[in-house]
Amino acid sequence: MSKPYDLPSLGDLACFEAAARNLSFKLASTELNVTPAAVSHRIKALEHELGQALFNRQYRGVELTEAGALLFVSLQRGFETISESVTRIRSRHDRTGVSIAATTAMSGLWLTPRLAAFWKAHPGVAISQLIQDDQKAQGVDLSIHYGDPEAEDDETRVLFHDRILALGTEQFARSYGIARLADLSDVPLIHTQSGVNPYTEWPEWFAYLDRPAPRGPGFFLNNYLISLQAAEDHVGAVLGWEGLLGSHLGSRRLVPLVPDEMPSPHPFYLRIHGRASANARLFADWLAEH
Incomplete structure (x- = not known):
């Protein structure tokens, strides 16, 4: 045989x-x-x-x-x-819980603040968060990404697709006399280069607004939360997604430095993995709706 x-x-x-x-x-x-x-x-x-x-x-x-x-x-x-x-x-022995992977920034800025509202509506569903900054997102029910959902083989849900703003503190704006787009060309800028997440960067933002690449000093970091903290410490200007940074903007910890903006080339979206349970799909639909 x-x-x-x-x-x-x-x-x-x-x-x-x-x-x-x-x-x-x-x-x-x-x-x-x-x-x-x-x-x-x-x-x-x-x-x-x-x-x-x-x-x-x-x-x-x-x-x-x-x-x-x-x-x-x-x-x-x-x-x-x-x-x-x-x-x-x-x-398979426990399919009542839901596991979801997200980056440190996405978890801290967007996902975690929404969990209390979900648990209030669905108290019997346990949520496990996995921080996976490498975007591999293996062994989970759901995962959150920034990019093109059409490139995924799995089912997806778009979470939000918003505007990218140039942000900084009011003190930073006063110190450098920032009032219009041209004023950003020579000021310190904070760059987030994680190596795995396709974050939109300053050269793309300026190019969209028909401006040459910035000439000012740059501060390069590989973690978006640290980039935001540096901006709050008046180190430089940082790019921010309006839908991701609602608490920062609402408290005026960071403010738009100029009125110019760029529509995000990619949405933040939810990937529903093949192993997803009924509760995972319930959570996915709730996140997309809220």
């Missing part, structure tokens, strides 16, 4: 995936709790069975060959599907 799947040793494949993901036999051995020699032996056995090299061995490390890259992508997709299924099976 022939085998239903044309696969090498699953142990060899798992070893290869760890080495390819880390681009290091040593790091793979640490992750798998085996020796680097054992990792090398398994990968050589896999290469022998496939009849071609999967890695180019170099003095400073390894890199994937074309065949290795093809196999790695296929394994990642397969392992991600298996991981999702395992998570779903493990969580």
Whole structure:
């Protein structure tokens, strides 16, 4: 009887995936709790069975060959599907609760303030928040993102699509004499560059308003909440989403520095993962409505 799947040793494949993901036999051995020699032996056995090299061995490390890259992508997709299924099976014993992933900024500024109102309407539904600034959002019912919801394979709900304003303190505005758009060209600006979230940045904002790129000093941070704190401390101007920063604007901790604004190129949206329960969908509909 022939085998239903044309696969090498699953142990060899798992070893290869760890080495390819880390681009290091040593790091793979640490992750798998085996020796680097054992990792090398398994990968050589896999290469022998496939009849071609999967890695180019170099003095400073390894890199994937074309065949290795093809196999790695296929394994990642397969392992991600298996991981999702395992998570779903493990969580079946309790599907009354809802898990939702969001960035630190989205959770602190928008999601958490709304939970009290949801619990008042639905006191029997427990909500678990996971802070995932890398946007991978795995193993949860729901996740919040800033970007293009049409690019998702899962069902989505748009939460809000608003205006991007140049914000700062009233003291900062007075110190630099800011009253119109041209006044922002040479003042200190706070840039949020997280590396994973496609935040709209100052050059895009100025370009939309037909202004050249800013020339003033820049302060570069990788966390939006810290960027807001820096702006509150009069360090510089920061870009802000009106719908995200209602409490800051309402309390005048930050104020619009100029009347000019840019419509956000992307909405904040909710992704409904395949594992989502009925309570998760209830919460998703409530968030989108409110």
